[in-house]
Amino acid sequence: MKVVLRFVISTMLLVAAVSTAAAGGMRDDKPAPAAAKASGGPVRTVYAAHTQGYVPYGFVNEKGESDGFEIAVLRAVDAVLDEYAFAFVPTSDEDLLIGIESGKYALGTKGAWVTAERKKKFLFPENPVAASIIGITFRASDADKIRDLESFARYSGKLVPISPQSAQFALVQEFNKSHPDSPVALVPSDTFIINDAYLWVIEGRYDAFFDLKLAFQNSVVSEKGAFHSLADRLAWVPYKGIPTWTLFNRNETELAAAYDRAIEQLRADGTLSALSVQYFGEDVFSYVFE
Amino acid sequence: MHPPGCCRPGAPARVPKRDRMNRPFDPAFALAMIPSLLPYFAVTIGVTAASALAGSCIGLGVARARLSRTKAVRAIAAGYTAVLRSTPSIVLLFLVFYGFPAAVHALTGINIHFWHRAVFVIITFTLLFSATMSEVFRSAWLSVDRGQFEAAVSAGLSPAQAQLRIVLPQAAVSAIPNFGNALISLMKEGALAYMVGLIDAMGQGFLVVSRNYGARSLETFLALAVLYWALTAILERVFLLVERRLSRGLRGVSQ
Numbered sequence: 001m002k003v004v005l006r007f008v009i010s011t012m013l014l015v016a017a018v019s020t021a022a023a024g025g026m027r028d029d030k031p032a033p034a035a036a037k038a039s040g041g042p043v044r045t046v047y048a049a050h051t052q053g054y055v056p057y058g059f060v061n062e063k064g065e066s067d068g069f070e071i072a073v074l075r076a077v078d079a080v081l082d083e084y085a086f087a088f089v090p091t092s093d094e095d096l097l098i099g100i101e102s103g104k105y106a107l108g109t110k111g112a113w114v115t116a117e118r119k120k121k122f123l124f125p126e127n128p129v130a131a132s133i134i135g136i137t138f139r140a141s142d143a144d145k146i147r148d149l150e151s152f153a154r155y156s157g158k159l160v161p162i163s164p165q166s167a168q169f170a171l172v173q174e175f176n177k178s179h180p181d182s183p184v185a186l187v188p189s190d191t192f193i194i195n196d197a198y199l200w201v202i203e204g205r206y207d208a209f210f211d212l213k214l215a216f217q218n219s220v221v222s223e224k225g226a227f228h229s230l231a232d233r234l235a236w237v238p239y240k241g242i243p244t245w246t247l248f249n250r251n252e253t254e255l256a257a258a259y260d261r262a263i264e265q266l267r268a269d270g271t272l273s274a275l276s277v278q279y280f281g282e283d284v285f286s287y288v289f290e
Numbered sequence: 291m292h293p294p295g296c297c298r299p300g301a302p303a304r305v306p307k308r309d310r311m312n313r314p315f316d317p318a319f320a321l322a323m324i325p326s327l328l329p330y331f332a333v334t335i336g337v338t339a340a341s342a343l344a345g346s347c348i349g350l351g352v353a354r355a356r357l358s359r360t361k362a363v364r365a366i367a368a369g370y371t372a373v374l375r376s377t378p379s380i381v382l383l384f385l386v387f388y389g390f391p392a393a394v395h396a397l398t399g400i401n402i403h404f405w406h407r408a409v410f411v412i413i414t415f416t417l418l419f420s421a422t423m424s425e426v427f428r429s430a431w432l433s434v435d436r437g438q439f440e441a442a443v444s445a446g447l448s449p450a451q452a453q454l455r456i457v458l459p460q461a462a463v464s465a466i467p468n469f470g471n472a473l474i475s476l477m478k479e480g481a482l483a484y485m486v487g488l489i490d491a492m493g494q495g496f497l498v499v500s501r502n503y504g505a506r507s508l509e510t511f512l513a514l515a516v517l518y519w520a521l522t523a524i525l526e527r528v529f530l531l532v533e534r535r536l537s538r539g540l541r542g543v544s545q
Contacts, residue, residue, distance in 0.1 A: 047404070052487065053500025060489070060497055089404075091487040098388060104403045196507065219503040226505025 049096040049108035057111040069279035070109035080262040113167030125256045127263040128243030131284040133213040135238040153182045158207040160197045161189030323513035333490040338477040341415035349423025374421035386414045387486040407488040430465035463537045470529035
């Protein structure tokens with residue numbers, strides 16, 4: 001029995017040693033900080049979280065690299081700021097929100113909108129990072145009844161569920177507060193991204209899907225879109241143009257101020273508009289600053 | 291503001307027959323997906339193997355503790371198994387991923403937040419697998435008649451030799467099918483690792499769906515299902531061979 005016990009203990013120690021060594025060696029979450037800054041002063045590396053699959057705002061591309069409009073903006077901000085080096089960490093929506101709040105990440109982007117709840121948890125800078133145009137996608141055969149969110153709410157209000165963590169949820173709640181007579185049926189969903197939403201609308205399970213203009217254009221209108229076969233049977237109308245924000249940990253006031261300085265400079269020199277055209281095919285800032 | 295092609299009023303209400311299957315589905319896409327998902331199965335297999343190895347070692351220790359003569363040791367081991375077996379894997383995964391670094395930071399001041407996500411996933415599944423394995427090993431151990439041990443000792447083997455050479459090989463035969471089952475479900479449960487952002491086969495599948503703006507999910511998940519099925523088939527085959535090899539002595543008697 002002693003031999004067995006000794007064998008067990010030594011194996012456990014070996015496994016512990018190996019896994020500790022592996023843990024030390026495998027740290028791909030910690031990308032190399034940007035190249036040395038020109039100023040030569042002390043550079044603080046800050047961790048910037050972003051979504052893995054929110055195309056084209058922030059995602060991981062085929063090569064496994066961080067890509068997307070918001071990341072391109074943050075890279076430009078990083079290039080302006082000598083005293084900071086951004087390290088990008090792709091992660092889940094939940095980890096991003098919890099991580100920025102707890103200080104694991106100094107900042108993060110997820111195409112986030114501002115809500116009263118988020119203002120309590122995060123530090124918002126003065127300047128948005130991008131904008132998204134939200135509307136509803138519905139069956140083209142209902143086009144005589146649905147012309148906007150209000151007429152949809154009067155028609156049936158059967159909206160594809162939205163994650164309560166999403167700001168879209170708060171936006172619909174806000175709409176319901178101002179339209180108590182004909183509110184939208186707002187159902188909380190368990191996930192951020194609902195892959196089959198277009199089909200649910202076509203199948204009649206729901207009558208509309210709270211949908212970004214960009215997603216509708218890329219999946220349905222575009223000939224390359226996976227749902228292009230439904231293009232004749234789906235329609236989209238806008239509801240609002242909404243700025244999206246970089247979220248900062250509450251203690252990162254200096255970083256947020258530096259970020260604002262950089263964003264104002266990048267807007268003035270046209271970098272932001274150029275990046276927007278590159279990623280969205282239009283200048284989304286025209287919806288925010290007009 | 292309207293994109294071209296949208297908001298067309300009065301589309302036909304009747305659906306042509308070929309369009310009755312609303313879901314755009316392209317089997318060729320599923321097939322083409324397989325080579326791009328395959329490399330990420332290395333992550334799935336690596337996480338499974340590491341968790342199975344570490345989990346088995348701890349499980350063996352826990353099984354030994356549950357057969358201990360000391361009441362306190364038995365109670366602790368039984369408590370460990372009971373708590374872990376009743377924790378859903380996703381709950382434990384979140385507890386380990388969010389709670390463990392916070393606890394380590396609070397206790398030691400060391401920041402392990404940016405350890406590779408696979409480490410947290412392996413810790414989670416090691417804990418879960420060890421609880422299952424402790425029961426597998428305990429029952430396997432008990433399945434060998436005490437007389438085997440006594441006969442070996444009376445034939446002149448030391449107690450340790452008797453355990454290693456007589457009891458262990460017989461216990462292994464009855465443990466193998468359960469171990470195989472547990473390993474296969476461990477591999478499949480590993481798909482949950484995407485929830486904390488680990489890019490394994492499942493995670494890569496989700497990324498592909500995202501890059502297609504939420505489309506192609508059916509094709510992607512079909513490709514994943516085929517690959518998981520193939521991997522399970524291989525594991526089943528391996529365990530069958532191992533079981534045959536280990537039980538060769540048993541077959542000999544009847545021949």
